[in-house]
C-alpha cells in the first residue's frame with residue numbers, strides 16, 4: 184500500500200517526486216507512459232528558451248538546498264563557469280529537458296514505460312485506490328494500491344477536425360515539428376496555422392531555413408495580429424500564490440469571465456521571438472527583394488482538403504470583411520494549441536467525483552478533487568484546473584508552490600511554510 188501514486192511524469196509530478204524524495208515517511212510511485220522523461224520533444228528547437236527563469240526549476244522555490252536544484256545539476260556537470268559567464272536566467276529549453284532527465288534518472292519512485300489504464304476506489308475498513316498499470320514493453324498489467332492519487336496528465340494537442348485524418352507527414356501539430364523537420368526541408372510550400380508561441384517558434388525556425396531550402400512560407404492566423412505576451416514585471420505578478428488565492432476566492436462565473444480576458448498573459452508570443460522574426464524578414468528584404476513569405480491575419484481556417492497537385496487546399500475566411508479565399512500548401516503545421524488531458528478512467532469513477540456544469544473538475548483550494556461523500560482517500564490534481572486556480576495553473580513558476588500545498592495536506596503538517604504576501608500589488612481589498 185503506497186501513500187501516493189502519481190499518474191504522468193511531466194515537470195509537475197517530477198517536481199513532486201523530487202520534493203517527496205526527501206520525506207522518508209511517505210511511500211510514493213509515479214507512472215509515466217513514455218519510455219523516458221521527455222519534455223515536449225517535438226518543440227525542443229535549438230535556440231528556444233524557457234519562458235520562466237531557471238529558479239522555477241523542480242525544487243528551488245521549496246528548498247534551494249535540494250540535491251535536485253538546477254544549480255546543483257550545473258555543478259554536477261562541471262558547467263559552473265560557463266553558466267556564470269552566460270549571464271542568463273532564461274536557460275535553453277533543451278537544457279531544462281536535460282536537467283529534468285538528470286533528476287528523473289535518480290528518482291527510484293519514477294517508473295517509465297508504464298501507462299495507468301484504470302483506477303478503482305475500494306471502500307472498506309482500509310479504503311484505498313486500486314491502480315491498474317500496463318507495462319508498454321511487456322504488455323503485462325499489474326495492480327498497485329495507494330491511499331491517495333495525484334493526476335499530472337498534462338495536456339493533449341488539439342487539431343481542427345478537418346485536419347485529423349490527413350497524412351500525418353504533411354499535416355501535423357507543432358508538438359511533432361522536429362519529427363517532421365526533414366519533410367519540411369523537401370517541401371515546396373509550408374503553412375503555419377495559429378499565432379501563439381509554438382506557432383512563432385516554428386515559423387522562426389522555418390524562416391531561418393527558408394532561403395537555403397527554397398520553400399514558400401506562409402503564416403495564417405484568425406487573431407487580429409501577432410500579439411505579444413504581457414511580460415511586464417507587474418503583470419507577471421499574476422503568476423504568484425497571491426493571485427492564485429485571490430482568483431480561487433471568486434465565484435465560478437466571475438472566474439470564467441476573467442480568465443477569458445487573460446489570453447495574452449500566457450498565449451501570446453514572446454517579444455524576443457517576434458523581434459527575431461521581424462529582423463529576419465527585414466534582412467531578407469534588403470536590396471528590394473520580396474521575401475517569399477506571407478503573413479495573413481484575421482483569417483480563419485474553415486476546411487482543409489487534399490488537392491490534385493499532391494498538396495492541400497485550405498479554405499479560409501477573413502472574418503472582418505467576410506471575404507473567402509483558398510490557399511495551397513504542401514505541408515501544413517497546426518499551431519492550434521492544447522487541451523487538458525482528463526483520463527477516461529477518472530470519468531469512470533462516476534458519482535464518486537463532483538463535476539461542474541461545464542463538465543470540468545471541481546477542485547478544493549488545496550488541489551484535491553471534490554468528492555460526493557467524505558473520504559479519507561484524496562485525488563490531487565495538477566492539470567485541467569485553470570478554471571478554478573487561474574491563469575498560472577500551467578506555469579512552471581507555480582508548480583513548486585502547488586506541490587508545497589499538496590505535500591502539507593498529504594502529510595497533515597506544515598512541511599513547507601507558505602508565503603503570506605509574495606508580491607507588491609494587491610488584488611483583494613485589504
Ligand SMILES: Cc1cc2nc3c(=O)[nH]c(=O)nc-3n(C[C@H](O)[C@H](O)[C@H](O)COP(=O)(O)OP(=O)(O)OC[C@H]3O[C@@H](n4cnc5c(N)ncnc54)[C@H](O)[C@@H]3O)c2cc1C
Pocket residue numbers: 190191192193194195196214215216217222223226232233234235297298299300335336337338381521524526565566577578579580
Ligand atoms: C512547447 C511548450 C513549451 C512550454 N514552455 C513553458 C515555459 O517555458 N514556461 C512555462 O511556465 N510553461 C511552459 N509550458 C507550459 C507547461 O508548463 C508545460 O506544458 C508543462 O509540461 C506542464 O507539465 P505537466 O507535468 O502538467 O504535463 P506534461 O508535461 O504534459 O506531462 C504529462 C505527462 O503525463 C503522461 N500521461 C498522461 N496520461 C498518462 C497515463 N494514463 N499513464 C501514464 N502517463 C500518462 C504523458 O505521457 C505526459 O508525459 C510549455 C508548454 C509547451 C507545449
